[in-house]
Amino acid sequence: MNHSHSMPFLVCVSTFAMWAAAQQNLSPATQEAGGVVAIHAGVLIDGKSATPKTNQVIVIRGNRIESVSDAAGAKIPTGTKVIDLSKTTVLPGLIDCHTHIFLQGEDPAQGGYDANILNAPLALRAARATVSVRRALEQGFTTLRDVETEGAGYGDVGIKEAIEKGYIPGPRLFVATRAISTTGGYMLEGYAPELDMPKGAQIVDGPVEARKAAREQLDHGADWIKVYMTHRSWVGRNGELVSQPTLTVEELRAVVDETHGWGKKVACHAYGGIGLHRALDGGCDTIEHGLDLDDAAIAQMVRQGTWLVPTLSAYYHDWAPADTPAGKRDRLRVAVHEPSFKKAMQAGVKIAFGTDMGGIPWSEPIAQEFSRMTDLGMSPMDAIQSATSRAAALLDMPGQLGVVAPGAYADIVAVDGDPLRDVKVLEDVRFVMKDGKVFKNEVAGNSR
8 A cells, every 4th residue: 555645543542543443342232223324535535526535534424424534533323334445546336337247258259249139038137137237336336327238128227227126236327218220220130031130229210209209218117328329430541440330410419308307317329420410410328438539529528527437448358360350459449549539638528447358258357458558648536526526417416426425325436555556456356345345355353
């Protein structure tokens, strides 16, 4: 851990130690009384402040944070249960703004994407999604925005309900249900034209169908609406990345108008080119991926306050052989994505953390995205805030999620070491609390 911030810690620790020792004389029943818990944080990155604080006490009542203060002056109710995280760095629960809990990083050798829809019963897919959400929570991601079930209908609404009712452990879910694209704009593809194949998204043509699809999805529990504004991509004649546009501006505006009328937002998958510009002209709230952002698009995003969820890591996976058209496309995606991200960051585009997990196997660390962001010039603190307070702002939950502050939900994680020096320590979260309940505790001797 970086102890450059630790002078107040040395001064105050004895005060906290005396108070904590007194708590040990309380019976377990007394400690639980009133549902009050105090966490002693050695270093606190609160999700919003520019610098960490040391030797903090976080008092939690029920599922909310009641106070955050220096240990020396902390006012702690009698009978409080103490969790000692004084040797760790404590952060808000992390937020991934782009996941697919109904995908598993499908292996082409096992039928790839198509096998999900053609072979896997919905109950099997739901069981696998149950494992995915648990893995996310184990890794300290206490909130996910899940942007489409990929042919599993409204399954994400069911998983969300199972988590909220306590049947299964998992993060808070903001769900997008089926997603929307156009004829010729989504898988399954490549089958005989005589066959009417199922699609991984809801297909619409024309503003009337587009608005109706948005209404259906919102009516059935969508928190967000996800729209595919580009589909296939390939290497163009001049070596550029070309992306096939899908919805027209008029179709997208119908979706956006309807969704905003419900007080909800629209996430747009858009790589670049015509589809990206239609997404911005049509009023998208977030651009997902944004592989090839031109200067005009970046300026429009800044002007309109459009968020970018870049999902850098996903494009380093599953490259086709280098000498094939698909392989050339895969490499070009990364080649244009990196400068796009840098330009967006330098221009002040609002950036939120997202990974495309599900496209990446859930067995991999979700936090690998932090290293991708910092490798491209984002500071570790900015990367952390993209997954905490900024992600919460994207979700319209500022002050509720993504911060360790009074009034926020008690979603708290801890890591060994200093993520501002080595952001990779976020790939090994040792303590997870969600909604005031401890889900994971691998910090030695840390509760009294």
